[in-house]
Amino acid sequence: MDRELLIRPQVKKGLATIRTLLFLLVLFIAVIIYSLWIDASKFSGQNLTNVIISQKHQTLIITRRPEYPLNCIINNQTQTCPTNYPKTSKTKDQEDTSSKTECPNYFRWIHEDLRPWNATGISREMVERAKTTAHFRLIIVKGKAYLEKYKKSIQTRDAFTIWGILQLLRRYPGKIPDLELMFDCDDRPVIQSSDYRGPNKTGPPPLFRYCGDNWTEDIVFPDWSFWGWAEININPWDKLLIDLKEGNNRSRWIDREPYAYWKGNPFVAETRKDLLTCNVSDQQDWNARLFIQDWILESQQEFKQSNVANQCTHRYKIYIEGYAWSVSEKYILACDSVTLLVKPHYYDFFTRSLKPVEHYWPIREDDKCKSIKFAVDWGNKHKQKAQAIGKAASDFIQEGLKMDYVYDYMFHLLNEYGKLLRFTPQVPGGAAELCSEIMACSADGFEREFMMESLVKGPSTTSPCTMPPPYKPLVLAAFYRKQLNAARQVEKWENGYWESLNKKQ
Known part of the structure; x- marks a missing residue:
């Protein structure tokens, strides 16, 4: 009995020691993991990014980019620039x-x-x-x-x-x-x-x-409009691209109105005033449906009728320059509709690579109404080809201009x-x-x-x-020549169309 009494306290003491060691081991592991967590947080500014800890090598793998929210000072203090934003960064594809x-x-x-x-x-x-x-x-x-x-x-x-x-x-x-x-x-x-x-x-x-x-x-x-157009409530491009894609999905090309649509301010250029003469009337239908954009009225109505993502409702959309090039070109091209592009005089940074009959349908500047009517009649007769032109332009914008x-x-x-x-x-x-x-x-x-x-x-x-x-000079010259030949081919088709109609009359 005395021997049992002597052994039991020793067993209890040994168990207590083991528990203490286990507790210290768990605490030690927790401290290591916490220190790794702290190190990872240094990469993320004020927001911790997603981090995976590799069990084999204890390697931190950053799965999304660190975020640094704006640090706006309140209480009428002078706003300063942050000091914690990285001065340089290494990308995951830098070596590969x-x-x-x-x-x-x-x-x-x-x-x-x-x-x-x-x-x-x-x-x-x-x-x-x-x-x-x-x-x-x-x-x-x-x-x-x-x-x-x-x-x-x-x-x-x-x-x-x-x-x-x-x-x-x-x-x-x-x-x-x-x-x-x-x-x-x-x-x-x-x-x-x-x-x-x-x-x-x-x-x-x-x-x-x-x-x-x-x-x-x-x-x-x-x-500037890629970051938003505040005066007329047009969203930044990232968000607007999503809205335009959703607008396209709301109506298939074949189910859209089989006419050419334009909405804008005609008073900034004579060529736009001339376009208005192509609008449908009791005497003539040039296959165009044209609307004047009243921005003063729109602002009073909180821009409810000017959402560009809600204007992908026609099979054809007209792009025409204003005082110079127009911001609206990218919105029109993104619509899955066939862009009827009135001969432009200006280009922006991406439009020089657009190809006639592949990304848009060229419209004559000096005979817009006849040119628009032929384009719409041709598209409605060749629906698959027309739809492919609209889709190519939309893909160009959605993928190449993100x-x-x-x-x-x-x-x-x-x-x-x-x-x-x-x-x-x-x-x-x-x-x-x-x-x-x-x-x-x-x-x-x-x-x-x-x-x-x-x-x-x-x-x-x-x-x-x-x-x-x-571009090599010969390649660039060939590119220009191909562009010109495609536009001339459309003009030949158009001339033949009107000659055929005149003979029937």
């Missing part, structure tokens, strides 16, 4: 170049737009000459943006253009070179090529804007531009540092809403797409 995607073909136009400076480079004197019509100078030095403003633009074009560039800096921190650029937010290009030809001429001033034409040297850049590629276009354009600079960019004395907080935190209404919606929340986990090479 085979996994990078190739940029869409329209990126090749970057080389063409910058060709005027290939031989000479861009001097500070050239940049200063671009100040004549510029709305602002943007400076990027060591990944930070600075602004020197010269005049107010139409509506908030300048604000959302600058906002877009700030989002690019957030998407690819440390990957945009030091640079200075001048930006003109007006419609028409102004740097005439003819002014800079000849042996004794200086190089043209590099001026960024939203569109160009065949007679000017302005550098084409994505327009926001990832818009940012990549900006990335490559600014990097190629930066390579041409023959001076060291400097921050002017009167320039103010800009960041997303300074712009968005003080904004209100649709402006603030769209900025918050289009905010890039953190560095991209993938590298930009790979730039295609420049």
Whole structure:
């Protein structure tokens, strides 16, 4: 009995020791896991990203990009730029170049737009000459943006253009070179090529804007509406692309109205006023259904009748330029409808790669009504071919113009531009540092809403797409020739159509 009494306390003591050791082991493991969790949180700014801990190697695998919400200061304090945003980032495909995607073909136009400076480079004197019509100078030095403003633009074009560039800096921190650029937010290009030809001429001033034409040297850049058009309540492009796709799904092409639809402001250009003569009347039906957009009335009615995603209801949609190129082109092309494109004089950064009869149907500028009627009659007779044209354009927009590629276009354009600079960019004395907080935190209404919606929340986990090479001269000439021949073929079909009708009368 005494022996049992002696053994039992020893057993109990041993069990207590084992329990203590197990508790300490569990606590030790918990501390290690917690420390790993803390390390992972450093990558995520204020929001912890999804993390997987590999049991074999204890390796952290980041499954989605870190997020850095805006840090808006309240209580009337001066808003400052954040200090915790990464100055650089490493992407998961940085070492494996085979996994990078190739940029869409329209990126090749970057080389063409910058060709005027290939031989000479861009001097500070050239940049200063671009100040004549510029709305602002943007400076990027060591990944930070600075602004020197010269005049107010139409509506908030300048604000959302600058906002877009700030989002690019957030998407690819440390990957945009030091640079200075001048930006003109007006419609028409102004740097005439003819002014800079000849042996004794200086190089043209590099001026960024939203569109160009065949007679000017302005550098084409994505327009402000990709981040939202606050004045007329058009959503940022990411959200609008989804809305347009849903709008397409609401009605099949074959079930849509078999006419050509257009809604817009006809008073900005004579060619649009001329288009209105093609509207249906008691005397004539040109297969067109045209509507005047009254933006004052729309604003009073909270833009309920101007949602572009609700306008994919006709088999054909007309695109016609206004004072210059029109923002509406991408909305029309995304509709699955056949785009009837009245002969344009201007281009934006992606439209030069669109092909007649493949992505759109060309319409004569000088005989719109007959041209529209023939296009609609041809499409209604060749339904499968017409539907394929509409689908090709919609796919081009949905896949080739998604926001990832818009940012990549900006990335490559600014990097190629930066390579041409023959001076060291400097921050002017009167320039103010800009960041997303300074712009968005003080904004209100649709402006603030769209900025918050289009905010890039953190560095991209993938590298930009790979730039295609420049066009070889013979290849570019063949491309132009093919474009012209396709348009001429449509004109021949149209002439034959009307000749046949006239003979029957």
